[in-house]
Amino acid sequence: MIEGIHKINPSAVHYVFVPCRDKSLFGRNSISKDAIKIVYFYVPSWLKFFPIIKVFFAFLKVIVFFRKESLDVSKFKGVAYTFWSDGAITFLVRLFYKCPYIVCVRNTDIQVFFKYGYHLRPLMKLIFNFSIKVVCPSRVISESVLSRRWLCSSESKVCVIPNPLPLWWAENSVSSVNSRLDGGYIYGVFVGSFDKNKNLTGVVEAISHARERYPSLQLMCVGGEEEEMFSLLGEGDIPDYLKVMGRIDDKNHLLKIYRRSAFLIVPSYQETFGMVYIEAISQGCSVIYSEGQAVDGMLPKGKFSFAVLPGNTENMSMAICSAIEMRETVSVADFLDVIALFDMNQVCKAYLNIFEGLK
The missing domain is CATH 3.40.50.2000 (Glycogen Phosphorylase B;)
Incomplete structure (x- = not known):
């Protein structure tokens, strides 16, 4: 989808952050455009048992990249592909740099983090509240989000945008x-x-x-x-x-x-x-x-x-x-x-x- 966004807005530079538990995956997805930069970084697999520590670990990796590249992140706009794993990182970037973000909800969020992550709910509520929109790819997911009163503080913030049909x-x-x-x-x-x-x-x-x-x-x-x-x-x-x-x-x-x-x-x-x-x-x-x-x-x-x-x-x-x-x-x-x-x-x-x- 990032190529589609670039096609509409070619003047912008797009950074895609890809955390990987296996370094052999580095570089697997590449796009031959100067304005689209895919940044891979390693996250140890054992951190999946400590989701909050994992989020801060990944956040620090992103911050190090920002500083290394001397980027003015305050002008950035973010899209978190998943609510918890990506949304938590994007929320922390928002706290430090004040850049707005959209957060998407996926099946893993519904079936795992929303259902069993009781200890993560305070942070998930902050992810929701600080986002400008919560995007659901289907009405099924949208209804699931809206039914969770502990999470959804504003129904108007939730919208449905389907996953796009791949160009091929x-x-x-x-x-x-x-x-x-x-x-x-x-x-x-x-x-x-x-x-x-x-x-x-x-x-x-x-x-x-x-x-x-x-x-x-x-x-x-x-x-x-x-x-x-x-x-x-x-x-x-x-x-x-x-x-x-x-x-x-x-x-x-x-x-x-x-x-x-x-x-x-x-x-x-x-x-x-x-x-x-x-x-x-x-x-x-x-x-x-x-x-x-x-x-x-x-x-x-x-x-x-x-x-x-x-x-x-x-x-x-x-x-x-x-x-x-x-x-x-x-x-x-x-x-x-x-x-x-x-x-x-x-x-x-x-x-x-x-x-x-x-x-």
Whole structure:
């Protein structure tokens, strides 16, 4: 996203601080632009057991860099990518240098620090109060923040700005939409870890029910191996309508799978955003996700976007059938309209507009 912000505001110099527990990660992400400087620094892994000490350790590393480079930090504007790990450091920078900052909330903040970090709550409340905006990538996270009265002292400070669709997917977005029949088969796809939270066993049951109506229905499963599938399904062989694809890191390969599929189904029990849904939409693939999770409330429902109850096999099966039936009614424009909501340029402008509002 930093490249998108730089494109809009090329006159500014952008510093990205990346704490690493493994020095071999130094330099892994590099951007060949003079105005974008990525600063790696080492943080010992054992400090994760002492979160407050870890924050001050990282803060001192940042301060040393500022002084070494003789930077006028008072003119800086900060964006903390995570609420606790990055937000605490940015808060301390704000105390010393008076520079404004935006803080983002991520899944780890919700599931770990907000839930179990009782001793960290006084500092987390200060992070919230001193920020100019608290950005949530989805309505699910926003509602979670707003429900925590010990943290949220101002509802108006909380806003939703989605994670942007990576430029590669946007530049390779679909140019045609069809019924997605392939050699007489109808394909669906699951992309995610083969674990209980992602609800793959429920998906397999729903596919089995949907095959009573669509016998040619097949499901491609991306993200795990056959051993993991055996472990989830228990005794017996893997049904022949399930195709275990393993882990796929090649974006071109995944793109072809999305374009082959009529729908993506990932009805997780807990999902705070899920970029896979937006990637799939960019390739003209309908999406099925859990009600009250992930991108629910951010997509128009009923045409190529379906919210389901993850514990209800019949409900998921009906959504699968609806997704197949509605293929004939959707157009490229329908998908592109949704992709526009996650456009990198628009998301970056939303962040910059927050800072512009300070003037």
